[in-house]
Amino acid sequence: MSSKLDRRKKYTRLVLKESFIKRMQEKPLSTITIKEVCELADINRSTFYSHYKDLYDLLTQIEDKIIEDLNETLTSYNYSEDEEAIRMTEKLMEYIAENHESCQTLFSEHGDPDFQKKVIMLAHTHLLNSLKEDQVAAPYNSEYLSLFIANGSIHVVQNWLKNGLKESPEEIAELIIKLATRGVSGLQS
Structure with a gap:
């Protein structure tokens, strides 16, 4: 029963x-x-x-579940390993594709800006920790680089969702990784 x-x-x-x-x-x-x-x-x-309790409670529960799922994926991979970084990004894109209606809505102009900031800060924190571990960028550059990659990645995902997921999760993951890597490479020269 x-x-x-x-x-x-x-x-x-x-x-x-x-x-x-x-x-x-x-x-x-x-x-x-x-x-x-x-x-x-x-x-x-x-x-x-x-x-x-109300619609805001419903919205908060939807957002919290997405944040929890994203955080779980982000913490289960080692970013310093290229292959794991690619697989982790693919997993995130697959999750977003599977939940595209909710994600597209929450990342749209009708979505909660605070949720979007939470997702960016979650990605930023994980990237920052990875950059500090890798010692790829000077310490003062790690924070800026992490913010740049996190914000850029979120905008790529927003555009991908808005355009109807024309590319596969793997293609978007590869694009994000390539863009992030080229940014890191530019700091090393």
């Missing part, structure tokens, strides 16, 4: 999340109502409130 409830709970949350993301694709969060999300999900308001 408990697994049936868990399945129903997961389904309800999934439908609410999908309905909310659909609304965010159409208009800013500040103009979305719980009523319209519930109508689209075909779920009553009391059911919504049994899962979330």
Whole structure:
């Protein structure tokens, strides 16, 4: 009986999340109502409130799950190994492709700017640690290089999502790695 409830709970949350993301694709969060999300999900308001306090709570939970998944991927690879850096970037791009509706919406003009900053800072922190370990750049350059690569990579991903994922995750990962490597190479000369 408990697994049936868990399945129903997961389904309800999934439908609410999908309905909310659909609304965010159409208009800013500040103009979305719980009523319209519930109508689209075909779920009553009391059911919504049994899962979330409000739309911001729902948004926070969606964003936190994505941040958690990205962080898990970033921490499971050694960036200083070229092959692992490529594989890690491919894994991130595969994750984004699998969750493209949510990611595209959250990285769009209707998305939460704070979420976008969190993703950039997460990437920045991981890159900074990698650059310090590699000693590729002078210490004062590591922070700037890390910010440059993180911001540039996020914009490449945003454009990839906006253009309908025309390239494969592997192609985008290879592009990001090539751009990041050329930036590092330029500092060594």
